[in-house]
Amino acid sequence: MDYAASEPGTTAVASALAIKILIAGGFGVGKTTMVGTISEIRPLHTEELLSERGVGVDDTAGVESKTTTTVALDFGRITIRDGLWLYLFGTPGQDRFWFMWDELAVGALGAVVLADTRRLKDCFPAVDYFEQRGVPFVVAVNCFDGARRYDPAKVRRALALKENIPVVLCDVRRRDSVRDVLTTLVTYAVKGV
Amino acid sequence: MTEEDPGPLLRLFGLTGGRARPQGEAFDLVAIVVTVSGSYEPAELIPEHRAVLSLCRRPTPVADVAAHLELPLNITRVILGDLRREGLINIERPGPVAQTIDERIYREVLHGLRSL
DSSP: OOGGGSOTTSOGGGGOEEEEEEEEESTTSSHHHHHHHHOSSOOEEEEEEEETTSSOOOSTHHHHOTTEEEEEEEEEEEEEETTEEEEEEEOOOSGGGHHHHHHHHTTOOEEEEEEOGGGGGGGHHHHHHHHHHTOOEEEEEEOOTTOOOOOHHHHHHHHTOOTTSOEEEEOTTOHHHHHHHHHHHHHHHHHOO | OOSSOSHHHHHHHHHTTTOOSOSSSOOOTTOEEEEOTTOOOOTTOOHHHHHHHHHTTSOEEHHHHHHHHTOOHHHHHHHHHHHHHTTSEEEEOOOOHHHHSOHHHHHHHHHHHHTO
């Protein structure tokens, strides 16, 4: 497409759409692996500069402040066609970066909550967060090597999920498996099933 | 107090004149940035500005711009805010998801995922 041909100030951008999907879950559950497995690009890594208080540094006083820190933000991309992409954002794992989720969640199509059955409670905060904000999500149980396969119904009960929220088993290292999780999420987010 | 070298931070804020927040309306991580074609390009643009203008001849989401520049997101946003103020780029505010993803786009996305 020849975007350069558009007139200045017009919204040639209207034809481009980047759909945001969040990958959440506890530390070490496989979020970065999941993004890397499906992304067409090596997961890009950017950083957000922020203050420890969780608000942006508003003036130059913050420059001298030792409270300034960075949080890494990994994301991957799937190009559906020219001008239509899915962006996968791995949410920061540490609790102190919760506030970043607010920005990530705004306008997101939905979220994948990755769960490890050995540490199921690690994904409670993510489930609570998306429920409270009305962000559609699916729970994907990452089946690690050696981990016995769990009954999704048990995971649903343990997480006290509503009946309609999909719970699926996956292996974040397998492309077809991650693809199926995303397909489930997109369908659930758009169609409610 | 001494464990961190403030050098990189100072350099980053030097790019933005010490500002950590962009000018004007806030924009999303996946807001689409596009270079305004045919606009007059001031001679004094810094390399980061030129890089954005070159990259965004094709519509590019904010997060991608940050990754290409290898700069933190909020520094990138300040740079983008400046370029927008100068009328050199447009930044489209993404519409509500429910309204932007119609049946056609939904089918395109599903088809795209299945063919991966």
